[in-house]
Amino acid sequence: xxxxxxxxxxxxxxxxxxxxxxxxxxxxxxxxxxxxxxxxxxxxxxxxxxxxxxxxxxxxxxxxxxxxxxxxxxxxxxxxxxxxxxxxxxxxxxxxxxxxxxxxxxxxxxxxxxxxxxxxxxxxxxxxxxxxxxx
Numbered sequence: 001x002x003x004x005x006x007x008x009x010x011x012x013x014x015x016x017x018x019x020x021x022x023x024x025x026x027x028x029x030x031x032x033x034x035x036x037x038x039x040x041x042x043x044x045x046x047x048x049x050x051x052x053x054x055x056x057x058x059x060x061x062x063x064x065x066x067x068x069x070x071x072x073x074x075x076x077x078x079x080x081x082x083x084x085x086x087x088x089x090x091x092x093x094x095x096x097x098x099x100x101x102x103x104x105x106x107x108x109x110x111x112x113x114x115x116x117x118x119x120x121x122x123x124x125x126x127x128x129x130x131x132x133x134x135x
Contacts, residue, residue, distance in 0.1 A: 003107040004079075005089065005100040007119040010112045013101065015077075019051055033061035037068045044069070049077035051101065057083045063095040070096035086114040 004011045020026030023043035029050045040047075050069065052062045066078055080092050081101040092100055100115075 001104045002081075002101050003104060005102060005115045006098070007093070009116050009119075010107065015049060015079075017048065023047065031065070033059060033065060035065060037065060037072060040069070040074075041072060044072060044074045044076075047074070047076050049079065050074065051079040051081045052097075054080060054082040054084050057085045057088065059083075063091055066092075066096040086110045086118060089115055089118040 002013050004013050015028060017027040019028045019030040021030050023029050023040055027048045029040075029043075029047055031050060031052050033052055033054060035052075040050075052065055054062045062080055062084075066080070069078065077099070078097050079099050079101055080097045084092060084100050084102065085106070089100060102110075
């Protein structure tokens with residue numbers, strides 16, 4: 001069972017359209033963290049959601065991929081899935097992810113309050129702190 005983490009806390013998975021591994025005729029695309037975003041460019045306007053798999057919490061390629069997809073104009077739902085920990089939630093949101101999908105075991109080890117403590121990710125961004133100091 002998966003748990004979806006948003007800024008409001010834990011939620012059930014409401015994505016019902018399925019996930020495909022190839023972009024042709026898919027609504028939701030499942031990607032490894034090392035995918036080439038340029039290969040997806042012709043499909044970005046049509047895709048409703050992209051889920052990027054994190055094989056390990058120490059592998060940050062998924063954050064880079066999310067940022068690149070957003071800069072390329074992807075406006076759909078962007079989900080991090082796999083080994084993302086609560087301490088990385090703010091980074092996930094700043095990178096462009098809308099939500100994080102974790103398994104029930106991780107949700108038990110890192111309960112909802114640990115994720116919600118990082119939900120105010122804009123205020124805890126170092127850039128926001130620099131702007132406040134300069135104002």
